[in-house]
Amino acid sequence: MSTAVQAQVLIIGAGPVGVTLANLLGTYGISTLIIERNLDVLDYPRAVGIDDEALRTFQSAGMADAIVRDVIQNVPMRMYTADRRCFAEIQPTTREFGWYRRNLFSQPLGEATLRQGLQRFPHVELRSGVELLDLVQDEQGVLATISDAHGMQSYLAAQYAVGCDGGRSTVREKILKLPYEGKTHPAKWVVIECDGDPLDAPYTALHCEPQRPYVCLALPYGVRRWEFMLFPGEDGEQMLAPAKVRELLREHVADVDALNIIRARVYTHNSRVAGSLVCGRICLAGDAAHITPPWIGQGLNAGLRDAFNLAWKLAWVLQGRMKPALLASYHDERHAHVKAMIDLADLFGAVLSQKNRLLAWCRDKFFLAIKDIPRVRDYVLQMKFKPMPSFHSQAVMQGDPRNRDDLVGRMFLQSLVETGEGEVMRLDDLCGSRFTLLSWRCDVLPAATVDPDLRRRMQAFGCDYLQGVRSRSGARGVPLTGSGTVIQDHENKLNAWFKEKGVDWVLLRPDRFIAAAGRADDAPAVMQLFLDRVAC
Ligand SMILES: O=C(O)CCc1cccc(O)c1
Numbered sequence: 115m116s117t118a119v120q121a122q123v124l125i126i127g128a129g130p131v132g133v134t135l136a137n138l139l140g141t142y143g144i145s146t147l148i149i150e151r152n153l154d155v156l157d158y159p160r161a162v163g164i165d166d167e168a169l170r171t172f173q174s175a176g177m178a179d180a181i182v183r184d185v186i187q188n189v190p191m192r193m194y195t196a197d198r199r200c201f202a203e204i205q206p207t208t209r210e211f212g213w214y215r216r217n218l219f220s221q222p223l224g225e226a227t228l229r230q231g232l233q234r235f236p237h238v239e240l241r242s243g244v245e246l247l248d249l250v251q252d253e254q255g256v257l258a259t260i261s262d263a264h265g266m267q268s269y270l271a272a273q274y275a276v277g278c279d280g281g282r283s284t285v286r287e288k289i290l291k292l293p294y295e296g297k298t299h300p301a302k303w304v305v306i307e308c309d310g311d312p313l314d315a316p317y318t319a320l321h322c323e324p325q326r327p328y329v330c331l332a333l334p335y336g337v338r339r340w341e342f343m344l345f346p347g348e349d350g351e352q353m354l355a356p357a358k359v360r361e362l363l364r365e366h367v368a369d370v371d372a373l374n375i376i377r378a379r380v381y382t383h384n385s386r387v388a389g390s391l392v393c394g395r396i397c398l399a400g401d402a403a404h405i406t407p408p409w410i411g412q413g414l415n416a417g418l419r420d421a422f423n424l425a426w427k428l429a430w431v432l433q434g435r436m437k438p439a440l441l442a443s444y445h446d447e448r449h450a451h452v453k454a455m456i457d458l459a460d461l462f463g464a465v466l467s468q469k470n471r472l473l474a475w476c477r478d479k480f481f482l483a484i485k486d487i488p489r490v491r492d493y494v495l496q497m498k499f500k501p502m503p504s505f506h507s508q509a510v511m512q513g514d515p516r517n518r519d520d521l522v523g524r525m526f527l528q529s530l531v532e533t534g535e536g537e538v539m540r541l542d543d544l545c546g547s548r549f550t551l552l553s554w555r556c557d558v559l560p561a562a563t564v565d566p567d568l569r570r571r572m573q574a575f576g577c578d579y580l581q582g583v584r585s586r587s588g589a590r591g592v593p594l595t596g597s598g599t600v601i602q603d604h605e606n607k608l609n610a611w612f613k614e615k616g617v618d619w620v621l622l623r624p625d626r627f628i629a630a631a632g633r634a635d636d637a638p639a640v641m642q643l644f645l646d647r648v649a650c
Contacts, residue, residue, distance in 0.1 A: 121147035121239070122432045124258055124272035126246050126285055128152075130161070130221065131400030131417035132278030133228040133240075137175035138425035140235030142547050142624075144432055147270060148232075149244040149260060151279075155229065158377055159221045159307070162333060163411025169213035170528065170626065171422040173542055177231045178213070184223040186334055188214040191318040191411075193466065195478035198321070201485055206497045211626075212528030212540055215497060216411070218318070220334045249275060249289045251395045274428055276397045278417075281384065283402030290393050296386030296456065299407065299463070302344045304353050304380055306363065308373045311338040318411075320466050324474040327467040329408075330366070337376070340366065341408075343467055350380035383407035383463065385456045391420075391445040399424060404452040409462035410500070412455045419503070420448055426547070426624035427509070435575050436648050443509035447523075454501040503627070510629045511621070511644045516636035518617050526620060526628050529607035532585065534593055538604050542626060549577035549629070551641065553598065553619040554612040557581060558637035561597050568638055568645075575649045577621075582608050 123139055125132045128150035139146045164185060172178040190205035206215040232238050243263030250257050256275040261267050277285025286292050311332055318331040329341040342362050344353060352358065359378050364370045387404040391397060400417030407413075424444050430436035468474045484490045493499065505523030506512055512519050528541050551558070551572070559569065559579055572579070579598035585606060587594070594600040603609050612618070618634040621644065630640050 120270045121145045121272045122274070123147070123428055124149070124256060124270055124275040126249075126258075126275065126277050127279035127283075127400070127402065128229070128240055128242070129278060129280060129400060130225050130228060130414060131421050132276070133225065133232065134171060134175060134177075134418055135276060135278060135399060135421040135425055136238050136240070137177055137228060137231045137235075138171075138421060139429060140232065140238040141175050142425065142429035142433075143237070144429050145237040146235075146239070147272065148238070148240045149246065149258075149270070150240065150242045151245045153243045153263070155222050155225045157222050158379070159333060159337070159339070161221055161408075161411075161414035162218050162331065162339070163408075163413075163415060164217045164219045164224070165411070165415045166209070166211045166213040166215045167422075167525065168415045168418040169217070170211050170542065171418045172228075173212070173540070174422065174547070174624070174626075175231065176234070177228060180227050180231070181219070181224055182217075184227065184334055185217050185219045186316075186332070187217045189216050189218045189317060189332075191216065191320065193320045193481075194322060195482065196323050196325075196471075196474050197478075198323075199478075199482065201478060201481040202494045204497050205495055208496065210527050211525060212542065218331065218333055220337070221414075223334070246279070246284050246289075249285060249396065251275070256395050273432060274395045274397070276399055276424065276428075277402045278398075278400045279402050281386075281401040281405050283398065285396065286388050286398055286402050290390075290396060290398075292393070292398075293389045294386045295389060296384065296405075299383040299385070300346075301467070302348075302350045302380050302382050303341050304344060304350065304359070304362065304378060305339065305341045306359055306375060306378045307333070307337055307339045308375045309336050309338075310374055311336045312367045312369070312373060313338060320409075322466045322468065322474065322477070324469050324471045327469070328366075343469075344380075345469075354378045354380060385460050387449065387452050387456065391448055392442055397424060397428075397441070397444060403448075404456065406452075406456050407459045407463050409459045409466065410455070412459060416452050416455055419451070420444075422625045423448055429547075429624075430576070433576075434650055437650055440509055440648055443505075443507035446507040447503070447505040447509065451501065451503045458499065458501060505627060509623070509648065510627065511640060511647070514640060514643060516632050516640050518615070518631040521615055521617065521620070521628050521631040524628055526622050526626050527607060527611055528626065530604040531582070531608075532602040532604045534600055544580070544601065545578070545622060545624075545626075547576075547624055549575065549624060550622040551577060551579045551598070551619060551637070552582055552622060553580070553634070553637070554582045554608060554617075555584065556618050556634045557596050557598065558619045558634050559597055559641075564638050568642060571645050571649065572641065575645055582612075584609055
């Protein structure tokens, strides 16, 4: 067996989270090796929901447009009472982060697209048919023992490893021996899919019928999915018999015998999170780190948030820009949010899959009674119940009076901006894989007064300076200049945001979270402080 440093990062598991992480690391210039036990992408859809934060993550990896080609965007979710009246609809109108908030995708197609994305990077390699046998770490790095498809064992060395190896993660269970805290819900569900969608129902429908709660949704390219709850005493495997499957569908389609059923599977809902997401040089992401019931379509999205949060931190540490201790912020920032999402999904599940007829009747009466109260309707319709990440960690600048703590740790909006060359583009595409100091209608780093060493430190840290101005400000045809790169607010959204928040600048991380924010005069001092805290 031979040992060589194979990569800066070793990813175990090439599911959607592992491959997204590899795409992001590839974008940041990090040599990455991703190993996967299976030879191919699994050919059946599991997760279906892709939200706006996930699309923003793909955008950062240069993959959003390719992914969206196979996505149904802006799909509502409706909830129905026991007697089939719609008592709530979720269809957010916001595109605050540049994308629709509720979208449905086909996981096998999405994964194939993400794998194609890896081919852009000579420094990223995917090895399939490879199983992890062991993983050890010391102060220098990690060493994996692997076995290939022929049973040949060898070693792989890397500086960091990330376990993206699913709910039954070897990295979490066998290597790190971490608890997977939470519960497995007692009810099993049968998931059935057919092609040639027989229904005209382009939304996700949650049917809260106590006699058998079920979910019905439309996936890309004419696939229709149903998920039926099973009752105690109903055997999952027996319910997959073709006659049983058609029996489940009989009252939901006109001609059940004409359906082309392409798959039927049994699954259980889990609500679990690993005790820690960072153990020295080994991290966990995706289902290896947490697992969420599907009710609010957040399982995969949570994993993609992990990838976005972790990728730049690994890159900055590996490139010697950021202190390695800052990697701990990955756990701090993700663990709390994941827990909040799981709790919300559990609450949805408990309310919507109520089997007690009296309680279900009370629920329906209650929701029907409040559904037309404008504030309630807006709260549900706009998905305001969704817990948005809000970080308090070492990787954001909290606790300095010159800094706006209430804005720090939240995701910044994304709008269209116009460059000096007149090109209209999404803000994130302009920020690229960097930190961005974005000022609004002022120069917060004027060359005449600001220590040139600060600009040098920012540059070395990987931070650019953009100066935002109102659209069509200045004289017609005269280029706008400043000590930063001047951009125009193409949609007037930055103007509204900065006006409402009352700050003159924000410091954006590569994952588009606000690391610091404040008034013009304070920017140089806060920037110095931030760099003192995080930079090497
Ligand atoms: O977000 C969506 O539209 C789907 C959410 C969902 C709910 C219940 C089951 C499931 O597989 C997905």
